Amino acid sequence: xxxxxxxxxxxxxxxxxxxxxxxxxxPQISVILNELGYTTEVIGEGKNLLTKTREVYNLNKxxxxxxxxxxxxxxxxxxxxENIYNLHxxxxxxxxxxxxxxxxxxxxxxxxxxxxxxxxxVVKKFYADIAADEDMKTKLLRLKITAEEISxxxxxxxxxxxxxxxxxxxxxxxxxxxxxxxxxxxKIDDWMSxxxxxxxxxxxDNPQLLEILGKxxxx
Numbered sequence: 291x292x293x294x295x296x297x298x299x300x301x302x303x304x305x306x307x308x309x310x311x312x313x314x315x316x317p318q319i320s321v322i323l324n325e326l327g328y329t330t331e332v333i334g335e336g337k338n339l340l341t342k343t344r345e346v347y348n349l350n351k352x353x354x355x356x357x358x359x360x361x362x363x364x365x366x367x368x369x370x371x372e373n374i375y376n377l378h379x380x381x382x383x384x385x386x387x388x389x390x391x392x393x394x395x396x397x398x399x400x401x402x403x404x405x406x407x408x409x410x411x412v413v414k415k416f417y418a419d420i421a422a423d424e425d426m427k428t429k430l431l432r433l434k435i436t437a438e439e440i441s442x443x444x445x446x447x448x449x450x451x452x453x454x455x456x457x458x459x460x461x462x463x464x465x466x467x468x469x470x471x472x473x474x475x476x477k478i479d480d481w482m483s484x485x486x487x488x489x490x491x492x493x494x495d496n497p498q499l500l501e502i503l504g505k506x507x508x509x
Contacts, residue, residue, distance in 0.1 A: 299347060299471075299475065300347075302475075302479075303340070303343065303344055303347060305504045306336075306340050306478065306482050307340060308503070308504045309482070309485070309486075309489075309503040309504050309505075310333055310336050310337050310340060310485075311337075312502050312503055312504075313328065313333055313485075313489070313503060314330060314333045314334075314337075316499075316502055318496070318499065319493070319499055319502065319503070322492040322493065322496075323488070323489065323492055325492075326488050326491070326492050327488070328485070328488060336478075336481055336482070336485060339474075339477060339478050339481055340478060342474060343474045343475060343477075343478045346467075346470050346471050346474045347471055347475075349467055349470075349471075350464070350467040350468055350470070350471040353460070353463050353464040353466075353467040353468075354464050354467075354468075356460045356463075356464070357457070357460040357461050357463075357464040359460075360453070360456050360457040360459075360460040360461075361457050361460075361461075363453050363456070363457075364450070364453040364454050364456070364457045367446070367449055367450045367453050368406075368450055370446065371413065371443070371446050371447065371450055374439075374443055374446070375413050375416070375443070378416075378435055378439075378443070379396075379398065379416070381430065381433040381434075381435055382396055382398055382416075382420075382430065382435075383398050384433065385429050385430055385432065385433060386398065386429075392426065395419055396415075396416050396419060396420070397412050397415065397416065410447070410450075413447065414447055417440055417443055417444050417447065418444070420435075420440050421437075421440050421441065421444065427440065486505070489503060489505075
């Protein structure tokens with residue numbers, strides 16, 4: 291498998307485009323390469339492969355951008371929920387400081403889990419238990435936690451669940467696109483590796499022509 295130069299993928303695609311275009315259009319280079327089997331048709335095959343690689347690369351960039359956007363939406367919604375929940379939890383700790391049973395039921399006595407799924411389950415249970423208990427709701431009103439706030443926060447949790455699903459979907463699509471991109475890059479890298487090897491042989495007596503194909507030549 292060919293080893294790609296340490297350029298960005300965009301730079302690599304551009305260097306391949308320049309090399310193939312000039313190999314096909316430069317009079318002196320095209321004659322030399324034609325004699326070595328790199329006819330217009332063969333170079334056309336490389337250009338077609340390059341076009342497909344660019345298409346897959348662009349698609350992967352789109353999928354990556356969509357993944358970044360969906361994660362940002364999910365993260366911001368999670369942060370919003372965290373802020374609301376943390377405030378409600380602090381207030382609940384005050385209200386139920388002498389009620390160990392309720393404090394335990396609402397998980398006010400333990401440290402919050404670090405993992406997302408376990409944390410979210412604690413948050414969901416907190417609001418579900420309060421929503422289902424009129425006595426709790428009445429007591430929490432003293433510190434301005436209303437039934438509307440409880441209901442609104444539960445809706446927020448639903449929105450967060452939906453955004454996480456969207457993020458995971460986009461992440462999966464991005465991973466598939468990345469795999470396809472890596473596969474086709476491996477093909478074009480291999481094709482261009484042989485192309486450059488033949489070019490160096492053909493232009494051995496005219497090394498300055500290599501620069502026309504994007505290859506720097508030491509003076």
